[in-house]
Amino acid sequence: MKKIEAIVKPFKLDEVREALTEVGINGLTVTEVKGFGRQKGHSEIYRGAEYVVDFLPKIKIEIVLADDVVDQAVEAIIRAAHTGKIGDGKIFVTPVEQVIRIRTGETGETAV
Numbered sequence: 001m002k003k004i005e006a007i008v009k010p011f012k013l014d015e016v017r018e019a020l021t022e023v024g025i026n027g028l029t030v031t032e033v034k035g036f037g038r039q040k041g042h043s044e045i046y047r048g049a050e051y052v053v054d055f056l057p058k059i060k061i062e063i064v065l066a067d068d069v070v071d072q073a074v075e076a077i078i079r080a081a082h083t084g085k086i087g088d089g090k091i092f093v094t095p096v097e098q099v100i101r102i103r104t105g106e107t108g109e110t111a112v
Helices: 010-022 067-080
Strands: 002-008 029-035 042-046 049-053 056-065 087-095
Touching: 002 010, 002 067, 010 029, 010 056, 010 067, 056 067
Parallel strands: none
Antiparallel strands: 002 056, 002 087, 029 056, 042 049
């Protein structure tokens, strides 16, 4: 099993969710996060004063999947989140040793 963590622009969340649903992935976790990479933030003017916004709002999507569907999920995320502009985000794929469904005690892929 693998865990996919994708950091995407907030306005791309619905498109990414729909793309994942199309490839048969129904469960995911979404977190509102802030961060920066090459974008480095930006300056804004508020009530006449300029200030720097170092951390930009992003969405973090987490999914745990069977190994055989990881490539499809990654491609779906890339296709849906891509704008071609700086700050489109990143995808991290890491191994998952164990999954346990708390309600039933199921383990492994049946718990996903």
